[in-house]
Amino acid sequence: MDRSCQGLDAVHTIVSRSVERRVISSIYEKKGSYDRSKKENPAHNNTIGTVSWHSLAQIAEACEKNGFFQVINHGVPVELTDRLKQVGRKFFDLTKDEKLVYAGKPVIGSEGYGSRMVLDDTEPKFWREFVELHTLPLSERHYNYWPQQPAEFRETVEKYTAALLDLAQRLLAVISESLGLKPSYLKEALGEPHQNIVFQCYPPCPEPGKTLGLPAHSDVVAITILMQEGDGLEVAAENDTWELVPNHPNAFVVNLADQIEIITNGRYKSANHRAIVNSDRTRRSYVTFYHPAKDQKIFPAPELVDEKVGPVYRELFYIEYLQALAAERGGKRLVQSFAIDNPLVS
Ligand code: OGA
Numbered sequence: 012m013d014r015s016c017q018g019l020d021a022v023h024t025i026v027s028r029s030v031e032r033r034v035i036s037s038i039y040e041k042k043g044s045y046d047r048s049k050k051e052n053p054a055h056n057n058t059i060g061t062v063s064w065h066s067l068a069q070i071a072e073a074c075e076k077n078g079f080f081q082v083i084n085h086g087v088p089v090e091l092t093d094r095l096k097q098v099g100r101k102f103f104d105l106t107k108d109e110k111l112v113y114a115g116k117p118v119i120g121s122e123g124y125g126s127r128m129v130l131d132d133t134e135p136k137f138w139r140e141f142v143e144l145h146t147l148p149l150s151e152r153h154y155n156y157w158p159q160q161p162a163e164f165r166e167t168v169e170k171y172t173a174a175l176l177d178l179a180q181r182l183l184a185v186i187s188e189s190l191g192l193k194p195s196y197l198k199e200a201l202g203e204p205h206q207n208i209v210f211q212c213y214p215p216c217p218e219p220g221k222t223l224g225l226p227a228h229s230d231v232v233a234i235t236i237l238m239q240e241g242d243g244l245e246v247a248a249e250n251d252t253w254e255l256v257p258n259h260p261n262a263f264v265v266n267l268a269d270q271i272e273i274i275t276n277g278r279y280k281s282a283n284h285r286a287i288v289n290s291d292r293t294r295r296s297y298v299t300f301y302h303p304a305k306d307q308k309i310f311p312a313p314e315l316v317d318e319k320v321g322p323v324y325r326e327l328f329y330i331e332y333l334q335a336l337a338a339e340r341g342g343k344r345l346v347q348s349f350a351i352d353n354p355l356v357s
């Protein structure tokens with residue numbers, strides 16, 4: 012299934028997919044006068060830093076602060092990342108009808124192509140086109156949703172996501188070590204890897220202050236690895252401000268997601284983040300999600316639970332989390348609904 016914000020978006024998609032298909036050809040639809048920029052505090056100037064691959068202290072610091080960091084020297088060849096961006100760009104450049112061949116069904120966890128370009132008067136909406144594909148386990152590759160244009164799309168996505176699986180597992184090992192756990196801890200705690208990739212395309216918006224490419228959300232998965240073309244990703248910071256994640260050529264943005272927050276008993280964060288749009292250029296991002304299997308039991312690592320305080324989160328099967336996501340209607344972070352009502356936890 013799902014995403015991360017996939018889940019969130021998929022929920023949204025249930026009611027909106029028909030609208031998405033209808034509005035894709037118009038420049039945009041304006042339904043009201045909501046203006047997000049008027050409601051916000053000025054953005055922070057701090058930016059999400061690049062950590063050294065080998066510095067466990069730097070990784071621990073970034074994970075404790077907000078779970079976001081960028082990595083370079085990650086070992087994924089630039090030829091491969093360039094090719095992925097190229098097939099993504101070529102797909103989004105197809106005509107509306109060519110893209111709609113791969114349109115997803117209006118159900119949670121659906122795959123394929125979708126778009127949404129509506130300005131509403133009540134809340135920020137999804138100003139984006141996307142293609143979502145399940146890549147692992149192999150039995151969940153539904154090739155009917157995989158674009159056949161450009162011709163090299165499928166092979167490129169298969170090579171890229173294989174490299175990103177390896178990268179995710181190397182990251183899980185260093186993150187485990189940064190917690191004082193054995194390197195294989197998080198990989199084992201997450202069980203059989205499930206992976207999906209979302210190609211995001213945020214076209215220019217004539218009134219960027221009135222929408223969002225993706226509204227604020229935390230990713231429900233374990234770990235997300237994002238490659239961006241252009242600035243636009245922001246992470247929630249103090250006092251309702253937003254911190255920009257600067258576009259760094261050849262870096263991957265890594266963010267820890269809800270399942271890691273639970274396993275680390277809240278020590279490492281799964282921060283809210285969002286994508287803003289701009290009026291003059293298209294921004295794209297390529298987002299690879301690493302999930303536990305649906306029947307995987309997720310629980311705080313005993314080594315990270317303070318004996319006196321006890322666990323912060325309860326044990327759950329990942330499927331329960333996905334079900335809670337489907338039932339969710341915004342508000343507090345979803346992970347909070349799995350918190351234990353523990354008077355000793357501040
Ligand atoms: C996501 C996400 C941000 C971006 O897909 O979950 O947060 O910049 N994307 O595309």
Ligand code: NI
Nearest residue numbers: 015016229230
């Ligand atoms: Ni996200």
